[in-house]
Structure formats: C-alpha cells, structure tokens
Amino acid sequence: MATAVTMKDYRVNAYPSTWCPGCGDFGVVAATQRALANLGIPPHEVVAVTGIGCSGKFNYYLGAYAFNSMHGRSIPVAQAIKIANKDLTVIAAGGDGDGYGIGVGHFVHACRRNIDITYIVMDNHIYGLTTGQTSPTSDKGFVTKTTPYGAAEYPIRPLSLALASGCGFIAQGFSGEVKHLQGLIEAAIQHKGFALVNVFSPCVTFNKVQTYDWWRDNLVNLDEDETYDPTDRAAAFQKMTETDGVVRGIIYREERKHYQEELPNYDPNPLVEQDLSQPIKDREKLLAPFM
Ligand code: SF4
Ligand code: MG
Numbered sequence: 001m002a003t004a005v006t007m008k009d010y011r012v013n014a015y016p017s018t019w020c021p022g023c024g025d026f027g028v029v030a031a032t033q034r035a036l037a038n039l040g041i042p043p044h045e046v047v048a049v050t051g052i053g054c055s056g057k058f059n060y061y062l063g064a065y066a067f068n069s070m071h072g073r074s075i076p077v078a079q080a081i082k083i084a085n086k087d088l089t090v091i092a093a094g095g096d097g098d099g100y101g102i103g104v105g106h107f108v109h110a111c112r113r114n115i116d117i118t119y120i121v122m123d124n125h126i127y128g129l130t131t132g133q134t135s136p137t138s139d140k141g142f143v144t145k146t147t148p149y150g151a152a153e154y155p156i157r158p159l160s161l162a163l164a165s166g167c168g169f170i171a172q173g174f175s176g177e178v179k180h181l182q183g184l185i186e187a188a189i190q191h192k193g194f195a196l197v198n199v200f201s202p203c204v205t206f207n208k209v210q211t212y213d214w215w216r217d218n219l220v221n222l223d224e225d226e227t228y229d230p231t232d233r234a235a236a237f238q239k240m241t242e243t244d245g246v247v248r249g250i251i252y253r254e255e256r257k258h259y260q261e262e263l264p265n266y267d268p269n270p271l272v273e274q275d276l277s278q279p280i281k282d283r284e285k286l287l288a289p290f291m
Pocket of ligand 1: 024203
C-alpha cells in the first residue's frame with residue numbers, strides 16, 4: 001500500500017534560507033509544498049525549474065528535483081522536461097522581472113502552446129536580488145533608485161497578457177494567504193495544459209508600497225463574487241479592466257487538449273519509455289530527398 005505524502009517529505013534541512021525574514025516567497029514555497037502533499041504527489045515525481053532572482057531560490061527550498069536555469073529561461077527548460085517525461089509534475093517558477101521582462105517571449109508562447117506545466121510567478125513589482133529597481137509590473141510613478149522621479153512606463157498586466165495569448169488556466173493569489181494559495185496551486189497542477197499562478201509576494205526589503213497590508217486592503221476577492229464565471233473569457237477581460245488586475249482567485253479556466261494531445265502521432269506513454277528506433281527502410285525513405 002502506498003504511504004501518504006506529507007509536508008515532511010518536502011522539508012529541506014540541508015542549508016538555511018538566504019531570503020530576508022518576512023519575504024513573501026516563503027509563503028509561496030509553503031503553499032506549493034502543501035499543494036503537492038495534499039495531491040499525494042511524492043517529491044521524486046516533481047521537477048521545479050527556476051531562472052534568476054530571489055525567486056530563483058524557490059526550488060532550493062521546495063524539496064523536489066530542481067533545475068536552476070538562466071534568467072527568464074525556466075519555461076523552455078520546464079517544457080522540455082515535460083515533453084521528455086509527461087508523467088512528471090513540472091513546475092516553472094520565477095519572478096516578475098524574470099518572467100515578464102527577460103522571459104516574456106517564452107511566457108507568451110507557452111500560453112498558446114499549452115504544454116502541461118504549472119508556472120508560478122512571485123510578483124513583488126520590483127527587482128529584489130539586484131537591490132530594488134523597477135520591474136515590468138512596477139506601477140507608473142513608482143520611485144526606486146533607478147527611477148528617483150517615478151517610473152515613466154506603464155506596467156505589464158500579466159493576467160490580461162495571458163488571456164490574450166491563449167492561456168487556458170489563470171489564477172492569482174497572495175503569499176499572505178497560504179491556504180488560499182495552496183488551493184490555487186492544486187487547481188493549476190490538476191489542470192491539463194499550461195497553467196499560470198501569479199502570486200503577489202511582498203518584497204519586504206525594497207518595496208515599501210505594495211506591502212502585506214496594502215494587498216490585504218486592496219485585493220478584490222473573486223471567490224466572493226457569485227456572479228463571476230471563470231469560464232467566460234470576455235468576462236475575465238472585463239474584470240481585469242475593472243480591477244486593474246488586483247484580484248485573487250481563479251480568473252479563467254478552459255478545458256482543451258494540451259500540446260502533446262494535439263500531435264497526430266501522440267503516444268500516451270512518456271517519451272523516455274517509447275521505442276524511438278525507426279525501421280531501416282523508413283529511414284532510407286526519409287533520407288532519400290537529401291541524398
Ligand atoms: Fe525577498 Fe525582497 Fe529579500 Fe529578495 S530582497 S529575499 S524578494 S524580501
Ligand atoms: Mg520581482
């Protein structure tokens with residue numbers, strides 16, 4: 001009989017955390033560990049891929065397989081892992097600078113490509129690791145050391161961008177509400193296709209505007225809106241416009257085939273278990289036009 005998976009299975013005691021005390025990213029790791037344990041997924045069946053930034057340490061502390069890629073490149077690495085072994089639970093994780101700045105091209109194409117991975121973004125509206133510069137989600141007018149007179153640019157709206165790019169699952173949570181965030185991450189992992197969970201995750205050291213209290217005071221709770229239908233794409237766009245994206249809950253979900261199911265030669269077995277050898281005559285036919 002299989003033994004139950006618990007939070008203890010995901011505990012990492014090998015080294016201390018280097019995140020600042022109170023950093024929102026602690027809540028994101030805790031919610032992910034709880035979600036994986038609650039879904040009964042053992043650590044050896046999970047791979048978490050990160051990029052660069054404070055968020056890049058997410059998988060140091062998760063307690064599963066980990067791959068630390070380059071800045072903004074967690075998504076292509078995660079997609080490749082899922083293509084090679086679809087039986088793994090694959091999580092890509094990063095920050096707002098990592099995912100919506102350097103990696104935004106990968107993000108947009110992952111939305112439309114729909115490979116079955118979960119993408120968790122720790123969105124603190126700032127570059128934390130490099131000690132506090134404006135990021136793609138910083139508000140217009142936001143004052144930092146690089147923008148002493150206030151940011152001149154409008155921020156990216158990641159949820160609207162995901163909707164416009166064909167993302168089939170979009171949720172947003174807050175790292176100060178771990179239990180609620182756990183539910184969103186569970187739903188994202190269970191969704192068959194690319195799933196985005198954007199998390200407002202305060203940088204307590206460099207962002208003195210969007211603090212825990214600020215999010216508690218301003219977040220609109222979609223769960224309390226009984227008229228909201230997350231399968232209605234037009235309504236999701238409208239809600240994002242009305243609230244400026246400052247909401248928490250499941251914003252949009254759509255059932256459709258994921259990338260591998262769309263392929264004409266789809267084989268339900270993981271690639272690592274398939275016989276990829278070609279009969280000689282087929283290989284010769286394939287090569288003939290080039291000979
Ligand atoms: Fe967290 Fe900000 Fe400290 Fe980085 S600098 S660990 S984002 S609080
Ligand atoms: Mg950031």
